[in-house]
Amino acid sequence: MALITLGVHASVSTLDPAGTEDAIRTALDAGVTPAQIHETLVVVSGLGVHTLMVGSRQLSAVLRERGAPEAPPDEARAALRARLPGDSPFWREFEREVPGFLDALLEHSPEAYEAFFAYCAVPWRTSAVSAQVKELVAMACDATPTHRFLPGMRLHLANAVRLGAGRGAIRTTLKVAGHAPFHPGVRS
Numbered sequence: 001m002a003l004i005t006l007g008v009h010a011s012v013s014t015l016d017p018a019g020t021e022d023a024i025r026t027a028l029d030a031g032v033t034p035a036q037i038h039e040t041l042v043v044v045s046g047l048g049v050h051t052l053m054v055g056s057r058q059l060s061a062v063l064r065e066r067g068a069p070e071a072p073p074d075e076a077r078a079a080l081r082a083r084l085p086g087d088s089p090f091w092r093e094f095e096r097e098v099p100g101f102l103d104a105l106l107e108h109s110p111e112a113y114e115a116f117f118a119y120c121a122v123p124w125r126t127s128a129v130s131a132q133v134k135e136l137v138a139m140a141c142d143a144t145p146t147h148r149f150l151p152g153m154r155l156h157l158a159n160a161v162r163l164g165a166g167r168g169a170i171r172t173t174l175k176v177a178g179h180a181p182f183h184p185g186v187r188s
Contacts, residue, residue, distance in 0.1 A: 002027040003129060004173050006037065007044045007137035008180045013147035016181050035128040043123040043134050047141050049116060050149050056104040070107065077106050084117040093158065097151040135160035136173045143173075144180035 006027055009019035027037055064070065073081060085091035085102060095102065106113045123134060139156035142149040160170065 001172055001176060002030045002032050003036065003040045003133055004137050004140045004176050007040050008140050008144055008176055010041055010044050011141040011144060011147065011180075012045075012048045013141070013183065014144055014180045015183050015186055017184075017186060019181060033128060035126075039123055039126055039128040040134075040137055043129070043137055044141055046120055046123065047138060047149075047152065049120070050147075050152065052105065052112070052116070053098050053101045053151075056108055057098075057100050059108060060100065060104040073106065077110055080110055080113055081106055084114065090159075093155060097155045130163075132160055132163040132165050135163060136165060136169060139170075140173045140177040143177040145178065146180065146182055 002023065006020065006023035008014055009016045009023045024037055028034075060070070081102075085094075091102075102113070105116060123129075124131075129137075135156045139153055139160060141147060142153035142156060157170065160173075165173075
């Protein structure tokens with residue numbers, strides 16, 4: 001639970017510097033390695049893309065409402081769409097939870113689309129923290145009172161369960177999330 005607590009305090013919607021420092025100290029005292037702590041921070045930092053997920057879809061919806069047609073993907077965009085998510089089961093489930101985001105992002109910015117996939121992949125290329133714990137950390141951050149990003153929470157919950165997380169781990173994760181402090185602001 002040390003990494004889940006760290007993730008909740010370091011999350012952009014909580015961003016509690018004192019709590020993050022305390023969580024780092026507690027994690028180190030519990031035997032968590034610096035690599036595991038940093039990998040957790042990388043996982044949590046990727047959750048800041050929720051702004052992009054919501055905003056890109058809203059931009060496309062408003063443009064359609066105003067009569068702007070959806071541009072058919074050019075050859076470069078079609079190649080990116082085929083190459084990056086491919087037929088991965090994760091991205092199919094992602095599309096069910098956040099429908100239209102990937103298409104909206106690709107339409108508005110192929111550069112951001114490519115960067116999104118590259119950055120999201122970083123914590124999955126390393127294995128200092130198990131996939132199950134990464135999913136629980138992400139779920140906790142999505143479930144904090146100051147964030148409550150239900151599409152991500154459902155996605156990460158399903159992935160954590162698929163990876164073997166039991167009811168006790170999920171309940172504990174949600175309890176940690178529910179006790180997240182409100183964002184105190186950052187002064188330095």
